[in-house]
Amino acid sequence: MAVPAEARGVAAATEDLVEVENLVKHFPVRGGLFGRPRAFVRAVDGVSFTIRRGETLGLVGESGSGKTTVGRTLLRLIEPTSGTMRFAGKDLAKLSEEELRRLRPKMQIVFQDPYASLNPRLPVGEAIGESLRVHGIARGAELDRRVAALLERVGLPARARSRYPHEFSGGQRQRICIARALAPNPDFIVCDEAVSALDLSIQAQILNLLFELQKELGLTYLFITHNLNVVRHVADRVAVMYLGKLVEVASAEDLFEAPRHPYTRALLSANPVPDPRAPLKPVPLEGEVPSPIDPPPGCRFHTRCPEVFEPCSTVVPAESVVRREPAHRVYCHLVSESDAA
C-alpha cells in the first residue's frame, strides 16, 4: 500500500511539510440588534509553527487553548481570520480552486468522536471510498479493491465494508475513520483527540496502528490532545497552547524533562503519572481559565501564574530561544535568550 512520495506528486525534498505563520482565528459572538458581532472569541491569536515531513508534532492545551481550532483551520475546515499556512511549500491562501482541490487529498483529519464522524446511513465501505470517488482517484472494481485493502490495513475484515457504523465498537469505528483518512494517500493527518474517547487497551491498539502507518507510509501527524501521557509517547516535538497562544515548543523529551514556561510546569506537575512512586506535587494555579472573548492583556497566563511579575500584565512576551538543536522556544518574560541551556 505504500506509495512512494514521487509518485504522489509531492516534492520529497521539502523538509517542512507544514508551515504556519501568525495564524489567527476569531469567531464572532453574535447578538444584539441585526445580529452584529458584539465581541469575538479570540480562539487562536497568532500561532506559528512548522512540522517536518515524517514528524509528529503534539499540540497540547486545556479547554479554551485553541488547539482544536488550529487543527481545523489548518485543513481549512474553518477559514482563518489571518495568517499564512503553507503546505509542501505552497501558500494555501494563494492557490486557485483547482490547485486547492488537488491538494485536499493530501491533508486529512481523524476526529475524537467516531460516533459523530461517520454517517450512520452509509455503509462504511462507502464512507471510506468517498474521497476516492470524489477526487477521481479510483472507481468501480479498483475502488472496491482499495477499500478492502484499507480495511484490512487497519485491522478489520474486508467484508466489514457493507456494514453500518452502529454495528461497530468505538475502537473499530475509529479504525474506519483512519481507513477513510488514508484512502486518498495523504501526506499529512491531523489527529484531533483521536484516542481520547477510547478505553486504555483500545487506545493502545489505535496508537500502535497510527505509529505503524506513519513508518510505513511516511506520514506526518499533528497530534492534538489534552492527554500528556499519550503525547509524550507519540510526539517528536510538542507545542503547548494557552488561551489562543503558544507558550512553549520543544522536543518531547525537553518539554517533559526541562519545561521552562510556568504554565507548562504547572500542567506537567498536575498530571498524575501512573506510578505510585513518582512524586505528584501540582503547582497550585489560582482560579479558572479566563474567557477567550476578553483575554488578559500582556501575557495571557499572568492572572494565574505563580511567578507573575512586573511586565507580565502589560507586555506580551516575545519568543525566547532556549535551545537551538533541538529547537526549544518559550514565550515568557522570565526566560531570556541568555538563559539558553
Place this chain on the structure above:
Amino acid sequence: MSENEPLFEVKGLEVEFETDSAPARAVRGVDFTVNRGETVALVGESGCGKSVTALAAMGLLPGSARVRGSVRLGGKELVGLPEADLRRVRGGEIAMVFQEPMTSLNPVFRIGQQIAEVLRLHRGSDERAARREAIELLARVGIPLPERRVDQYPHELSGGMKQRVMIAMAIAGRPRLLIADEPTTALDVTIQAQILELLQSLRRDHDMAMLMITHDLGIVAHFAERVNVMYAGKLVEASRVVDLFDDPLHPYTRALLGALPRPGRSRERLEAIPGRVPPPDRLPPGCPFAPRCKLSMPVCAERMPELVEHAPEHRAACFALDEPPAAGT
C-alpha cells in the same frame, strides 16, 4: 460497629438487567471492603461493571435491575432497604459524586437551594442555618465569592465549579463514605488536580472514606491506598496500590499496565490486548478474560477462577497463578 470492622462491605454483589435477549449480567459476585478513612479504587474499562456496582450500593439502579448479595455500611444492610430508608442513608451517610455534574445538578434551582436541601433533609437545618452553611461549604470547596455564587444557577458555572458544587452537596450530609464515580474525567488536568486535592483534604478533615471509581491508573496510583480491578462484572485482582504497580498478578492487569503510555517507552509498541470486552448479555463460560488471554488454558473456559491470596493482601483470580510451574520449566 467496632474499630476494626470495615466501614463499607460488599459481599457477593450481583446485578442483572432484563433485556430483549438474554439478561445482561453486569456484576457477577463482587466482594470488597472500604475501611474508615481510606480511599479504595475500583478500576476497569468501559462495561466492566464498576459504575453499576456503585449505583447498586446506593440503591440508584432502575426497577429493571435485579440486585442480589449484600452491601453493608457500618454493619447496616442496604440491599433490599425500603426507598424511604435508603433516602435517609443516601446523601447522608453515603454520598456520591458523578462524572457529569450537569446531569446531577438541577438546572432550574439555584445552587444554594440544592445544597440547602441536603442540609435540611439530612442534618435537620432550618432555612437560615442551611443557607449560611451552604455558603461555608462553597467556600470550603474553594469557590471564590461564595456569597454571590450561592444564588447562581448551574449553567452560570464552569465544569470545575459545578463539580465543586457537587462535592459541596455530597459533604453537606457529613457522609462517612463518599463514592466518586469518575469525578474528574470531564475536567482539564489542572482543574482535576485541584478537585482531587480538595477531595483529599476533605477526607482528612472529616475522616471520610472514599470509593474512587475510575479508569485512570494515574489517579489510582496517587489517590488510593487499595485497588480492585474489575473485568466483565468480576473482580480479577485486589491489592494495595503499590503492590498492583510493582507486581501485577492477573494477566488483564498486566496487559492494562502494558497498554499505558509511560515515560521511557516513547514510540514503542504498546501492549495491545487483542479483541474486546464481552458484552454482559453474551458472557463466555469460565473466566471472562480467557478469550483474550495469552496464558489461557483449557480449564479457563470451563470454570470460573476464584480470588485467591497469592501474596500478603494481594488477591487475584487466575488459574495460571494457581498452577505450580510445570516440571522442567
